[in-house]
Amino acid sequence: MTHRLEPLLNPKSIAFVGASDKEGRIGGMPISLITRYGYEGKVFPVNPKYQEVFGLPCYADIESLPQPVDLAVLAIAAADVLAMLERCHAVGVKSAIVYAAGFAEEGEAGSALQKEIELFAESSGMVVAGPNCMGFANLNTQAHTAFASVFNTSSMQQGSGHVSLLTQSGNVCAAVYGLLRQLDVPVSHFINTGNEACVEFSEYLEYLAEDSHTEVVVGYIEQLRNGPRFLSACKTMSERDKMLIALKAGTTAKGAAAVQSHTSALAGDRRVYQAVFEQANVIEATDFAQMALLAQLARLRHRTAGRRVAVITMSGALGAILADRFIDAGLDLPDLPADVQAVLRKGIPDYGMVGNPVDVTGNVVNDPGFVHEVLAVLASTDALDAVVIYAPGYMLDRMADSIAAVATEYPRFMAAIDTGKASTRDTLRDAGVAVFDDLGRAVSALGPFLLWQERRQHAVLPSTAKTGADSAGSPAALAADSSVFSASATVTETQALAYLARFGVPVKDICSAGSMDEALTHAAALGYPVVLKIVSPDIAHKTEVGGVVLNVRTESELEQKYRDMMAGIAQLAPDARLEGVLVQKMETGGVELIVGARRDPVFGPMLTVGLGGVLTELYQDVQHSLLPVDADRVQALLRELIAFPLLDGYRNTPVADLAAACDAIVAVGDAMLAAPKSVEEVEVNPLLVRRKGDGAVALDALIVTGK
Amino acid sequence: MTHRLEPLLNPKSIAFVGASDKEGRIGGMPISLITRYGYEGKVFPVNPKYQEVFGLPCYADIESLPQPVDLAVLAIAAADVLAMLERCHAVGVKSAIVYAAGFAEEGEAGSALQKEIELFAESSGMVVAGPNCMGFANLNTQAHTAFASVFNTSSMQQGSGHVSLLTQSGNVCAAVYGLLRQLDVPVSHFINTGNEACVEFSEYLEYLAEDSHTEVVVGYIEQLRNGPRFLSACKTMSERDKMLIALKAGTTAKGAAAVQSHTSALAGDRRVYQAVFEQANVIEATDFAQMALLAQLARLRHRTAGRRVAVITMSGALGAILADRFIDAGLDLPDLPADVQAVLRKGIPDYGMVGNPVDVTGNVVNDPGFVHEVLAVLASTDALDAVVIYAPGYMLDRMADSIAAVATEYPRFMAAIDTGKASTRDTLRDAGVAVFDDLGRAVSALGPFLLWQERRQHAVLPSTAKTGADSAGSPAALAADSSVFSASATVTETQALAYLARFGVPVKDICSAGSMDEALTHAAALGYPVVLKIVSPDIAHKTEVGGVVLNVRTESELEQKYRDMMAGIAQLAPDARLEGVLVQKMETGGVELIVGARRDPVFGPMLTVGLGGVLTELYQDVQHSLLPVDADRVQALLRELIAFPLLDGYRNTPVADLAAACDAIVAVGDAMLAAPKSVEEVEVNPLLVRRKGDGAVALDALIVTGK
8 A cells, every 4th residue: 555655755746836946945946956867757836927947837826737746845935835735735736845934833823823734634635744844855766845955065866775864854854964975875765854743753754664765764853743653663664674763852951942942842751762762773873973874884784793792903902992982882892702712813923812802913914814714703603793893094905805705705794994094995895894984983883783783683662562552451451440540639559559459569468547546456467567658648748748657666656656647747738638547567678669650741651660769860770661561571671770789689688589570560560551541650669679589569659640 | 401201202313223225114114204304303224234224324233323312213123122222322322212012011021021121221311112112203303213104194294283192002193193184283292102111101291291392192091100190290281281182991891901911001990090080181082083173172272161052053953962962971051141142032033042052043144243243242151161053064154254253352162063065164263263074073072172171270180199199298197106007907997997086087986895794884875776896807897797786776685686796706707806896876867978098009099989888889979089188179079979969958858967078088088198008998988977067977997908
């Protein structure tokens, strides 16, 4: 089936409404481009002022066109857009690009105007791109609809391209296009989405994921408007072995404010985007040159690769520097196995290094046979995933034939860094070797690229992520009795724990006491020391009103603390409806985790896990994941925590019950997925993880409901 | 007074021993260079095989030279070096460069050979550079002594240079030189130090700090062999307004292993080097291109600058991206003051941004008068330190005259990023504006440069750092009675606390008890709950043998715990000499810090402060500083801790007694400085910081002495 965006992104006929005969005008530049570079479709300039534009007959109005067109490009003012769209639709135009600014990015009146276009597009079924965009280009058909001077300042590519640009900014699109052309990377689509009134980022991505030309998408994202669709498109990308490289703007508060100020987009939570990108195997880039290099590297993605790199140099110093940088970039430099070292040592003198980094020493470059032997063993050992050679200029030239030969014989990923001026760069590139001219840029591209290669070997997007919040693979019946979530503004701890328990979250014996005497009875039954907690639908943050007392050791202490608590609450929360106190047996030892599940406004239900306690917020040692999760996924998340050793027998402390913790956390996620939409957040804090074999238990829980 | 290295680094006459007439040989290349580029001193090739070399008469031996020379370059085998040095010395040669490898980097025999050269240099007073180095170049006099092909592959500079290279690797020296030449940055000295048998990094740095040509030093460091001399040279650099840019190799375990493997250098502790670099205002670089850009930027160091940056773009997206990157790089983008915004708003349309980043919008570039007004107000407001303009190609060209004019009128640092191909880059550079062609590189250079500018406004090297471990500005008398440090292998806690108390470290009442009865008496006097700790010169880690019991609440509990402790120790440390137990009043609440002072093998006494507790090691939330420190410095260190809010009233906890904590930490440092050399480490863990006004107190102390 043809994608809805086909007439927009691969038009067979184009009308330019508001055409100009001046190359420098936005109504002229795309016509100039499209007539120069061999577009084979039909082009119809429209403007009553002209008879002819760039050698083409110009039409007085859209109604005069001899045929319906796939695409109308509107180079007209914002106020005239809606009427023109209606006229276009009336004569069978299938899609339109709206250049004009003056819509949602400019306050209320503009937003109203944009809303009208949205409604028109929806009712008519017409595909409307923009407004406030720079236009597109399909470089495979030379269908130019963009007023971007970069097409004049860069050399135009010949032949077909496989890298598509998809950006939420025309300027970024142009900047990265210029860099791609400098690297001679051939481009497929040049797309900048503007205000996304009717077509948003993920729909374009969906098209590109299915587009036969596109193998790599270079994206710029300020705000995703449809998280589930984005994830679904990412999944298609992965399935078709395509790569998505994305720069996310607004990752700092200041950047987010700038994003919001210029398009009223909401940048969202950096950590959430990072977690999602990692799960969807999207490469997160930080600058344009890096994006272009990654796009260039992508053509080598069919070579086998991963994080374990061997570094070969002619200098111990350069080896040390590269080791530092690659490790900083998240890669590994494993020690070479003894048999590999033995091969290397046959020809590398004592003052060279046969570990990793390998210093073959300057003399060795003159022995191509031995260089070939060294590279062949590195390209074939199971202990490695990639080989990087750093050799300046003539040193690289002397080894180039051997490198090219090994790259041809073995499928392993190989790269060369030449800070000199080697004459053999093209030879190497032709053999499938990546070549860089700068250390820092090499690392900034190789790091994310090799990690991407590793991750794609095991997809981590949850199978139901496609439908996001609507998924809930968990037994919805468990949540059926959810009247509790609407009956009161605040769900009490008792209710929250009871709800979680239904999904298998282990909770402690909960004894509700309506009076001090009842509390004493419960405490005696549970055994001291105990914990007392107030129960009230009006008190969400119990600690702040003195509503939690830990380590109550005796009857008399209980009496005293109970009275103190009630007196304190009477003063601090005089209007709160009190439903008694909760008595729990005091737990000591173990490791406290915080487990939260909430609805991300973009991506739907997300899980957060971290070390509990006062330091959680300061150290930000938390991990996020899309829901649902399984126990393996949760364990992987926990292992990413800096504090993970605390669960793993750190400093002779007991090893914690990791399996029980994982099961409990999976259950919290399930409870969130099954909860009605009014539930915004489910939090267990702390989840106490006892020593191995003794399980885990939710000591407190909070469920936050929306208005 | 002339520096000892003058004959080596600025020679008036040079002999090349082992001269060759072949350009490609190491004995030929430097003679080829020196004869080509106008060196005005005397050059004497020495080799019995030739009559003439590169047009110069060649001498049969060093004894045949018509005059004593400043420098002899030895292009001869390792085994022949010592004898030749002796012959050189005999005929009045003042300094020598030894190319040969085969010394300390090649095991024991080589180390012995190197030691002989060291001893000869010491006794003779001759200055010997290397061995295992590539030779030098003084580009101001064209005194070439290096066999580095980069001098043939790069264009040779004309005229004098101000950037000196000082590296512990010939390959790195060559690589960075090539990049500097590409940027047309003129070089003064090309120095690579080799094995540093007789002249080490810091002595070269000392020379360059005083050298009238050198304004910038680009360093590559694997290991510093003389920390105090390095700090002293850094101080001179600062005083003379010079900049040191350094790449430190071996910052990861793998990199450190590579460093050690190739030159047997010890890479040292990354965090210590980072702390020292920050205190000495050394810019730590991570790659060569960044180093070259920083060296290029240095010529603008006289412009006023600091961390508060205004970013100007024609695109909200580019502004957002730059904001993210600059903030990630440690810079600030302050909101612009209302009066500045008012000036901007006069000409920037509503859809532009007048906060920071500023989006002047594309139309504004056509109004040079307004651009000038915008830039002038940004260049003069007190709220900023630097102005960065991001405009591609023609957009920058249209503003260039205004930018250049403002850069001429105001001393504030200004930079432009042009990802297009602006024709006005030279105009801007001539006006003192930094120009970059890439976003990532611009940030990687501007971040460290602007922070360097800020730091140099307040020197932070301790005034006595010059003499390092020998300083001890503290009252040595206090430490006079230090017999305790040698009398026994382990200093007991009692002794350690008593020693620290003499320097003003607040300690709790210490009651030593020789028996359970005495312990009961002390506890009664102090008041329960108390802490019991074993005292033994044979037990350094009390916790591991059950030698610490916290929170003893009653007499009967004390009796029980006392017996348990003794029984446990009898089993776990049966041979330990026991000197009784320490009884302290149990403290609760407050914030626990860890305070350590130890002798760094390179830099001498260093202080470490961090949050106490089990997480210290995992989160590595610690700060290091050279000693001595004052209270202001300590407070600055504490404020750098991620956990600092815990001391500052985090989440309604009491504000801690920061002043008392700082005083106590200063005193720990003083105690370390006054301690005899046998003391390797002084640690207070924890230092309990009570609420404001209630002081701080050392609850435990450890003093580690060497063998």
